[in-house]
Amino acid sequence: MKTAAITAVGHYAPDKVVPNSTYTAYLQTTDEWIVSRTGIRERRFLEEGGTSDLAVGAARRALAMRGIGAEEVELIIVATVTPDMFFPSTAALVQHKLGAKNAWGFDLSGACSGFLYALATGVQFIQSGTYKKVLIIGADKMTSIVDFEDRNTAILFGDGGAAVLLEPSEEEGYGIIDWVNYLDGSGEEALHMKAGGSRNPATHETVDKRWHYIHQDGKAVFKVAVVGMADVSEEIMKRNNLTGADVAWLVPHQANMRIIRATADRMGVDMSKVMINIDRYGNTTAATIPSCLAEYYADGRLKRGDNVVLAAFGAGYTWGATYIKWSI
Numbered sequence: 001m002k003t004a005a006i007t008a009v010g011h012y013a014p015d016k017v018v019p020n021s022t023y024t025a026y027l028q029t030t031d032e033w034i035v036s037r038t039g040i041r042e043r044r045f046l047e048e049g050g051t052s053d054l055a056v057g058a059a060r061r062a063l064a065m066r067g068i069g070a071e072e073v074e075l076i077i078v079a080t081v082t083p084d085m086f087f088p089s090t091a092a093l094v095q096h097k098l099g100a101k102n103a104w105g106f107d108l109s110g111a112c113s114g115f116l117y118a119l120a121t122g123v124q125f126i127q128s129g130t131y132k133k134v135l136i137i138g139a140d141k142m143t144s145i146v147d148f149e150d151r152n153t154a155i156l157f158g159d160g161g162a163a164v165l166l167e168p169s170e171e172e173g174y175g176i177i178d179w180v181n182y183l184d185g186s187g188e189e190a191l192h193m194k195a196g197g198s199r200n201p202a203t204h205e206t207v208d209k210r211w212h213y214i215h216q217d218g219k220a221v222f223k224v225a226v227v228g229m230a231d232v233s234e235e236i237m238k239r240n241n242l243t244g245a246d247v248a249w250l251v252p253h254q255a256n257m258r259i260i261r262a263t264a265d266r267m268g269v270d271m272s273k274v275m276i277n278i279d280r281y282g283n284t285t286a287a288t289i290p291s292c293l294a295e296y297y298a299d300g301r302l303k304r305g306d307n308v309v310l311a312a313f314g315a316g317y318t319w320g321a322t323y324i325k326w327s328i
């Protein structure tokens, strides 16, 4: 059976660059602490607009790369935890702004694994023969839910969007070969945003209690993320008879350099074969993996025929890995 292949990639990073030093005095932290504990040096903040603007910026670049108009897109899936609003969906806003008038679409909430969840979903529509052009977008305006008085989280997140176009693979053995995704809802306690949803709608009290911001027990998440991302990466390699030497690129979710190193270690993949942009963007949630793909493809490091393993871990808990034989 022919699978789906990524035929175009686009990344949109907002212009405003925010180095660690911006918040070090205010949050009683240091650049040295942030760099050594996370690998982050600077991030990008979107000053005006919402997640749909990040998504549209990325989608336009992907469509331009493929040289097609937005009206050719049949389905738009937006992975995000920071939709512009509850409804309409961010996918609807993106469809309208892009002028993708022949597409339907929806949002998908998979946190840091959102792009992998969306990719696996999009693949189904291609494999079934239903569609030939599916836009998968990972975009998050994380600064809209970051508590800038909480140094545990304020130094971690940034805003960004990235998109890929999925089409039927032209050649057997190329494209998205395999994927595995997991969900464990017991992770709620360690990583969540308490209010704004139906359980705790917005009130003066929820605002006073700072419940409209990310709450993360960093240490708890760190422990499960290290194991989860390494386990799932190992699993996808075993299932596809891949050794560390066969892997051209590991593309890990960019939450913490120490988690990234631990995953590469377990896979037996040298750090020179690990895509990294956390130093320049921080954690952009659903956008980290496709933004790496876009950057490494644009500068020629990611090449046709490369065995690429994507791996993510995030809120839920959600986690997963995808194996791609890169085809462009």
Ligand code: UT7
Pocket: 027, 028, 029, 030, 033, 034, 037, 038, 112, 151, 152, 155, 217, 218, 219, 220, 221, 222, 225, 255, 256, 259, 283, 285, 313, 314, 315
């Ligand atoms: O993307 C979604 C999934 N999320 C993740 O994968 C994130 C996983 N977690 C992490 O990346 C790390 O746990 C963090 C980067 C969030 C924190 O690093 P850590 O090494 O786990 O630090 P910690 O939370 O254990 O804190 C160590 C110390 C604490 O002080 P005490 O209690 O040892 O005195 C914190 O209060 O560092 C302190 N601390 C800070 N100090 C300076 C916490 N944040 C800061 C800060 N600057 N920004």
